[in-house]
Amino acid sequence: MSKISLIIKREYTTRVMKKSFILLTFLTPLLLVGMIGLIVWMGSIKDDKIKKIVVIDHTNLYKDILKNNESYTFEYVDKQIDAYKNNSEQTKEITALLYINGNLAENPEAAALYSEKQVNMELKSYIAGQLNKYIEEQKLAAYNIPDLKLMVEKSRTDIDLKTIKWGDNGKEKQGSAELAMVIGMITAFIIYMFIVIYGAQVMSGVVQEKTSRIVEVIISSVKPFELMMGKIIGIALVGLTQFFMWVLLTVVISMVAGSVIGNDIDVSSLQKMGQMQQMGMPTGSTQALPPELQNLFAALNGLDFLKIGGLFILYFLGGYLLYASLFAAIGSAVDNETDTQQFSMPLMLPIIFAIYAGIFSAENPDGPLAFWCSMIPFTSPIVMMVRLPFDVPAWQIILSLSILIFSFIGTTWIAAKIYRTGILMYGKKITWGEMWKWLRY
Amino acid sequence: MTLLEVKNVVKQFDGHRALDGVSLEVPENSVYGLLGPNGAGKTTLIRIINCITAPDSGEVLLNGKRMTAEDVRHIGYLPEERGLYKKMKVGEQALYLAQLKDMTKKDALKALKYWFEKFEIQSWWDKKVEELSKGMAQKVQFITTILHNPKLLIFDEPFSGFDPVNAELLKREILELRDKGATIIFSTHNMGTVEDLCENISLVDKAKVVLQGNVAEIRASHATNTYQILTKKALEINGFELIDTQQKNGVFESTIKKEVSDTNNLLLQRLMKQTEILSFQEILPSMNDIFIDTVSI
Numbered sequence: 001m002s003k004i005s006l007i008i009k010r011e012y013t014t015r016v017m018k019k020s021f022i023l024l025t026f027l028t029p030l031l032l033v034g035m036i037g038l039i040v041w042m043g044s045i046k047d048d049k050i051k052k053i054v055v056i057d058h059t060n061l062y063k064d065i066l067k068n069n070e071s072y073t074f075e076y077v078d079k080q081i082d083a084y085k086n087n088s089e090q091t092k093e094i095t096a097l098l099y100i101n102g103n104l105a106e107n108p109e110a111a112a113l114y115s116e117k118q119v120n121m122e123l124k125s126y127i128a129g130q131l132n133k134y135i136e137e138q139k140l141a142a143y144n145i146p147d148l149k150l151m152v153e154k155s156r157t158d159i160d161l162k163t164i165k166w167g168d169n170g171k172e173k174q175g176s177a178e179l180a181m182v183i184g185m186i187t188a189f190i191i192y193m194f195i196v197i198y199g200a201q202v203m204s205g206v207v208q209e210k211t212s213r214i215v216e217v218i219i220s221s222v223k224p225f226e227l228m229m230g231k232i233i234g235i236a237l238v239g240l241t242q243f244f245m246w247v248l249l250t251v252v253i254s255m256v257a258g259s260v261i262g263n264d265i266d267v268s269s270l271q272k273m274g275q276m277q278q279m280g281m282p283t284g285s286t287q288a289l290p291p292e293l294q295n296l297f298a299a300l301n302g303l304d305f306l307k308i309g310g311l312f313i314l315y316f317l318g319g320y321l322l323y324a325s326l327f328a329a330i331g332s333a334v335d336n337e338t339d340t341q342q343f344s345m346p347l348m349l350p351i352i353f354a355i356y357a358g359i360f361s362a363e364n365p366d367g368p369l370a371f372w373c374s375m376i377p378f379t380s381p382i383v384m385m386v387r388l389p390f391d392v393p394a395w396q397i398i399l400s401l402s403i404l405i406f407s408f409i410g411t412t413w414i415a416a417k418i419y420r421t422g423i424l425m426y427g428k429k430i431t432w433g434e435m436w437k438w439l440r441y
Numbered sequence: 442m443t444l445l446e447v448k449n450v451v452k453q454f455d456g457h458r459a460l461d462g463v464s465l466e467v468p469e470n471s472v473y474g475l476l477g478p479n480g481a482g483k484t485t486l487i488r489i490i491n492c493i494t495a496p497d498s499g500e501v502l503l504n505g506k507r508m509t510a511e512d513v514r515h516i517g518y519l520p521e522e523r524g525l526y527k528k529m530k531v532g533e534q535a536l537y538l539a540q541l542k543d544m545t546k547k548d549a550l551k552a553l554k555y556w557f558e559k560f561e562i563q564s565w566w567d568k569k570v571e572e573l574s575k576g577m578a579q580k581v582q583f584i585t586t587i588l589h590n591p592k593l594l595i596f597d598e599p600f601s602g603f604d605p606v607n608a609e610l611l612k613r614e615i616l617e618l619r620d621k622g623a624t625i626i627f628s629t630h631n632m633g634t635v636e637d638l639c640e641n642i643s644l645v646d647k648a649k650v651v652l653q654g655n656v657a658e659i660r661a662s663h664a665t666n667t668y669q670i671l672t673k674k675a676l677e678i679n680g681f682e683l684i685d686t687q688q689k690n691g692v693f694e695s696t697i698k699k700e701v702s703d704t705n706n707l708l709l710q711r712l713m714k715q716t717e718i719l720s721f722q723e724i725l726p727s728m729n730d731i732f733i734d735t736v737s738i
Contacts, residue, residue, distance in 0.1 A: 006540050014529060213524030217585070220491055220518040221541040223510070424493050 004226045004233075011205070011234025016241060025242050029249035033257055051095035051123070056081055058101045065134045066098075066127065074098075081114070091116055098127060105135050180389035181362045187308065188358045188385040190243070191316050195351055195381070198239045198320060199327040203340055205231055206331030206423070215423050224420035228332075229412075232324045236317065243316075308388050311397065318404040319381025323347060325408070325415035332422035333430045343430075354379035358386040365390040375400050377407035414439060444469040444593065444624045445490070445508075450499035452485055459485040460496070461648040467626055467641070472619050474635045474656075475628040476728075477645035478736055483628040484521050486645065487597050490626070491518055503593070514542070517591035521598045521628075523582050525570045532566035535585050542589040549588065556584045560610075575602050583611065587618060594618065596627035600634060612637060632729040642728075646736050660725045663734070667698045667724045668708070674716035681708060692719060 015021055055066065055076045066074040072095075081099055084091050091097075096119050102110030113119055113127065140148050206228075209215045218227055330343045357379055361370035365387045373383040374392070380400045384392070421438040422430070445467040452460040459482045467473045475483045488494045490501050492513045501508040526534055532553070539549035557563045560580055570578055579602050587594060599615075600608050615625055615638055629635065635642060636656065644652035652659065667684065670676070672693045676683060680703065686695035693716075699708045705723075712718055726734075 003541055003543075006537065010537055014526075209526075212527060213520060213522035214526055215524070216493065216520040216522070217518065217524065217538065217582075218541065219493065220513055220516070221538070222514075424488075 003222045004230045007222070007227060007230025008234040008237070011231050012237050015201075015235065015238045021238070021242070025245045026249065029246050029253050032250060033253045037257060052093065053096050053098055053123070053127075054084065054094050055098045056100070057098075059103060061103065062100060062131070062134070066130050069126075072123065072126065084114070095119065096123065104131060105138060177390075181386075183308070184362055184365075184386040184389045185358070187312050187388070188355070188382045191312070191319055191381050191385055192351065192355050192358075194239050194243070194316060195319050195323050196348075198235050199323045199347075200344075201235050201238075202232055202324045203327040203331040203344065204337060205235070206328050206419075207334060207337050207340060210332060210423055211336060219424065224423060225416045227423075228325070228328050228416060228419050232321065232328060235324065236320055239316075239320065240313075311388060311401075312385065314401060315381040315384055315404070318377075318401065318408055322377055322381075322404065322408040322411050323351070325412040329415035329418040329422065329435075332419040333425075333435055335426065335430075339430075350378040351382075354382040358383045361386045365392075371396070375403060377404045380404055442469045443467065444504065445626070446502040446505075447486070447490065448500050448502065450486070450489055450496045450501070452482075452489060452494065452496050458648050460489070462499070463643075463645065463648075463650055464499075465643045465650065465653060467624060469624055470619060470622055471624060471640045472615060472638045473624070473626045474639035474642040475626065475645065476630065476632070476635060476642055476732060477628075478630065481645040482648045483645055484597055487521075487595055487626075487628060490595060491516070515589075515591055515593075517586040517589065517594040519582060519586040519594075519596040519599055521601075523575075523579055523602075525578060525582060527569070527571040529570060530566070531568050531570060531573070531581055534570065535581060535588070538585045539588050544589050552588050552590075553584070556588065560584065576604060576607060579603065580607065583614075587614075590623075592623060594623055594625045594627075596625065598629060599627050600629060600631050608634070630732075632727065632732055635728045644732065644735055652731070652735050656728065659731065660728070663726045663731050664723065665698070665726060666701055667696060669720075669722045669724055670695050670697060670712065671719035672712070672716045673719065676712070677715060679711050679715070681711070696724070 050070070051072050053066075053072055053074050055062075055074055056079060057063065057076060063076060068074060081097070084094075084097055096113050096115035098111065098113055100111045104110055111131065113124065137149065140152065209218070209227075215227075222230075326347055327344065330340060330347065334340050334343060354373065357369060357373040361367070361373065361383050364370060370383060370387055373379040374387055374396070381404065384397070384400055388397075418435050418438050422435070443466045447463060447465045450460050450463045451458070463482070463486060465473075475486065477483050485494065489496050490508070492501075492508060492510045503512050529537075535553050536546065536549050539553065540546060544552070557566065562577075562580060565573065565577065565581070570581070573581065583599070586596070596615075599611060603611060612634060615627070619625055627638075639656050641655055642653070642659070643650050672695065673691075675688075675693050676686060676695050676697070680700065682698040684696040684698055686693060688694075697708075699705075709718070709721065712721075
């Protein structure tokens with residue numbers, strides 16, 4: 001076995017065998033699915049306690065406007081507000097007090113909601129909605145035009161604009177800007193996360209080898225470059241393993257969870273449905289789906305997942321390799337873990353900048369910011385992922401990838417020079433000037 | 442035959458000169474000691490020999506050819522600051538380091554089994570390095586250094602951190618390695634081991650070699666012309682100086698110092714006239730004395 005593959009193997013197995021890695025790999029998808037499930041579940045349960053709201057209406061204009069529902073009961077009382085203000089016994093029984101002391105049509109600020117605890121948004125919007133509707137109707141009625149209400153209702157429109165892209169052969173693909181944005185942001189964020197997490201792992205791995213002095217022994221057996229690349233590649237494989245495990249586990253867990261709960265959100269069947277629909281096959285169940293969902297599946301089908309997935313791996317590797325070698329160089333230059341923070345700052349800045357550039361690029365994926373940031377190698381792995389679902393011209397992808405590849409060869413070369421000097425340098429306060437000197441050795 | 446030659450090596454660190462024209466020759470199949478006080482430049486010299494640091498000028502020759510990084514891959518090097526991966530298991534780690542030295546897995550396992558049995562540390566195989574004491578970890582590291590049977594071995598302070606029993610074990614192993622044909626260079630400030638192990642030494646002080654050569658010759662050349670003599674009768678001063686004399690069980694034990702110009706035989710003739718000589722032995726200075734003497738000048 002060649003030496004570099006020995007090093008890769010060691011870096012990989014020691015990390016993958018770690019309890020923390022196994023735990024994180026298996027728990028993260030569980031947590032993810034669990035969290036989504038929890039949100040859905042919490043949203044579905046209603047507070048079954050009926051809340052009482054007391055209404056004091058000095059105008060007597062709004063009696064019985066507020067209807068009781070399954071959550072709230074409204075009680076109209078003929079008392080002064082002071083009766084509740086200072087009487088805590090009575091106030092405790094009610095959730096809130098609605099106080100109206102003026103004609104709301106003329107003075108929309110004449111109503112107020114009093115409570116001991118902050119009232120929730122739902123209650124506030126329920127009351128406001130009911131009152132608004134009533135006052136709007138009254139205003140319309142005041143025009144004395146017959147059927148005005150009906151006319152207004154009929155004139156209300158809600159346009160759902162479909163976006164359809166023309167493919168090369170004139171094939172129509174239904175797209176969704178929102179979906180493209182979400183997919184772009186998710187993939188970009190994953191790349192961002194992996195660069196930061198695994199870049200930092202490379203750095204701390206190098207620092208540990210240096211501080212534990214094992215590096216002197218290793219360097220007497222292998223070339224510094226082999227040691228550095230072995231570590232970088234080994235950790236890249238750890239990252240890829242983790243990513244694929246996450247994807248696999250998330251799919252498996254959500255399928256299992258879906259079938260257990262009996263939810264109709266089942267990834268594979270939805271995809272099948274979408275495919276059948278695209279092939280023009282009539283499916284009974286598709287008809288039953290609401291039009292928004294049908295559009296979503298059509299849009300999902302419109303995305304080229306193979307292309308996005310393949311480029312994701314390429315940009316992930318390119319971005320990681322670009323930064324990891326620089327992280328390794330910094331790890332080799334410092335004497336202890338605490339010093340790494342100071343020197344890794346200039347590396348973290350472009351990564352953080354890239355994620356912001358990515359967010360803004362999603363708004364305008366063909367703008368100059370998006371274009372240039374998807375060419376600059378330090379930001380391209382993140383920004384290009386945001387742009388990809390919006391269909392980037394092939395020449396831009398090829399150019400951006402070539403720049404990225406040449407850049408990481410460049411940074412690796414620079415990093416190797418710093419690394420090979422730094423790794424054996426002890427007890428010296430490192431400056432940027434010092435590192436520049438090592439570059440030219 | 443010279444295996445390793447260091448020629449006029451100079452190394453400057455900012456502000457101070459760590460090595461100033463150091464030269465030495467290490468004969469093949471011998472044990473060579475690098476001595477010197479702390480900060481004399483021993484470790485720097487060892488690092489230059491190992492191609493870890495480059496000299497500002499001068500060169501290191503192996504078999505008459507300039508030493509390359511590739512040559513270094515085949516030597517066994519035990520650095521002063523010992524280091525192993527703390528979280529890794531002892532056996533796994535030893536195997537890894539052996540494979541990095543181009544051993545096949547099979548050979549490495551066989552050799553490791555031999556050495557672990559010899560040092561009686563088989564039970565450590567599945568322990569993590571962080572569970573071992575410093576001395577224990579050092580034993581493991583010693584094994585990983587010599588496992589691939591290197592022709593040239595370089596140990597930087599191999600005895601530091603060892604208890605006397607293990608230091609003795611280590612000494613035996615070093616001599617055994619030499620008997621098997623290896624050449625060993627080690628640095629130390631433990632003078633006792635130098636007398637026991639080394640054929641040749643270089644004493645480095647303040648970046649320069651201040652004393653160099655065969656240990657026996659060095660000791661002889663530092664002779665103070667003092668002798669320890671056992672006689673039947675008390676000695677009378679006759680052309681020599683009587684430093685000390687005392688009677689023990691009817692035998693007189695004396696320390697005498699002769700004139701530098703007198704030969705041993707002349708001295709013996711003078712003594713023989715006085716009494717019967719039971720024993721006659723020159724007192725040679727220990728390496729320790731020579732070390733302190735040379736360095737403090």
